[in-house]
Amino acid sequence: MKMVQAIIRHEKLGDVKSALSEIGVVGLNVTEIQGRGVQKGATRQWRGAVYDVDLLPKIKLETVVDDAIADRAVDTIQKAAFTGNIGDGKIFVWTVDLVVRVRTNERGEEAI
Ligand SMILES: Nc1ncnc2c1ncn2[C@@H]1O[C@H](COP(=O)(O)OP(=O)(O)OP(=O)(O)O)[C@@H](O)[C@H]1O
Numbered sequence: 521m522k523m524v525q526a527i528i529r530h531e532k533l534g535d536v537k538s539a540l541s542e543i544g545v546v547g548l549n550v551t552e553i554q555g556r557g558v559q560k561g562a563t564r565q566w567r568g569a570v571y572d573v574d575l576l577p578k579i580k581l582e583t584v585v586d587d588a589i590a591d592r593a594v595d596t597i598q599k600a601a602f603t604g605n606i607g608d609g610k611i612f613v614w615t616v617d618l619v620v621r622v623r624t625n626e627r628g629e630e631a632i
């Protein structure tokens with residue numbers, strides 16, 4: 521099993537969720553975060569003053585999926601979250617040792 525963690529734009533959340541549903545990925549978490557990439561945030565203008573914003577609001581979406589579908593989930597998120605502009609986000613993947621469904625005590629992929 522794999523944890524797929526995607527940092528995406530707020531306005532892309534709906535598209536990403538829909539695209540994941542279409543490939544059967546349903547269980548997920550969404551968190552509002554602040555982060556920065558290689559540009560270290562951005563320069564913003566507010567009431568005439570120019571200032572640096574160190575951290576920008578982003579969405580963190582996390583879903584644990586079968587190994588069999590992990591690559592497809594990543595591709596799906598990448599396509600749905602893409603605008604082509606800087607700040608589109610990033611996707612991280614790592615191995616998950618165990619998933620337990622509390623209600624049934626199912627273990628592993630059955631519990632996803
Ligand atoms: N190396 C990283 N580790 C953890 N989180 C990161 C990392 N890089 C980016 N992020 C998160 O992803 C968000 C979006 O990053 P962003 O898309 O700006 O990446 P980038 O590497 O700067 O690429 P781009 O040049 O397309 O902007 C950041 O605000 C931060 O929350």
Ligand SMILES: [Mg+2]
Pocket residue numbers: 556557558559560606607608
């Ligand atoms: Mg960036």
